[in-house]
Amino acid sequence: MVAFLLIGKPLGAQENQTVYNVMDQVITHLYQTKSPQDLMKLDIGQVIGLFSKKKLTILSTCHWVFDVNVPVTVSMMVSKDQKSLPFWIPGSGFIKTTMTVKNSQTTYDIWQKQFAKGRVGLG
Numbered sequence: 001m002v003a004f005l006l007i008g009k010p011l012g013a014q015e016n017q018t019v020y021n022v023m024d025q026v027i028t029h030l031y032q033t034k035s036p037q038d039l040m041k042l043d044i045g046q047v048i049g050l051f052s053k054k055k056l057t058i059l060s061t062c063h064w065v066f067d068v069n070v071p072v073t074v075s076m077m078v079s080k081d082q083k084s085l086p087f088w089i090p091g092s093g094f095i096k097t098t099m100t101v102k103n104s105q106t107t108y109d110i111w112q113k114q115f116a117k118g119r120v121g122l123g
Contacts (some may be wrong), residue, residue, distance in 0.1 A: 007039050015088065015109075017054075017055070017058050018058070018062065019058060019059060019062050019063050022055045022059060023052070023059075026050050026051060026055075029050075039102070044084060044087070046086055047055055048091070048111050056087070057093075059087075059088065059109065059123055060087075060092065060122075060123040061088075061117075061121035061122070061123065062087035062121055063122060064120075064121070064122040064123075065121045065122075066119075066120055067118065067119050068117060068118065068120060069117060071114065071115065071116050071117055072112055072114070072115050072120070073112050073113070073114050073115075073119060074112065074114075074115055074122070075097075075106070075110055075111070075112045076084065076110070076111050076112075076122075077095070077101055077108035077109070077110060078108060078109050078111060079106045079107070079108055079109075080106065080107045080108065081106050081107060086123060087123070088122075088123030089111065089123070092123070093111065093113045094111040094113040095111065095112055095113065096109055096111050097109075097110045097111065097112055098108075
């Protein structure tokens with residue numbers, strides 16, 4: 001069965017919050033409050049801590065948004081070389097499969113999640 005993908009409006013458009021707006025606010029704050037040396041010392045946990053739960057939800061569900069006209073299984077690839085999973089994957093319902101994809105540079109793990117007909121929002 002073939003699903004048609006249609007690009008939709010960002011799910012975070014409610015209250016005028018988009019991925020762009022969320023990132024712009026946090027990056028502006030960082031530039032105003034941190035030295036270049038302090039910015040280089042930030043780790044993933046500290047960066048995640050800069051975002052409210054609401055903003056993390058926007059980043060987790062509004063980066064890639066599309067509509068499907070039938071139930072679908074969405075597959076995504078994550079490089080085995082990546083030190084940590086993108087923050088939004090754990091708890092999102094994506095399940096790591098036993099499948100992999102290889103190219104001349106790296107091997108990717110395949111993660112999948114089923115979605116109902118309608119809007120799909122990813123981080």
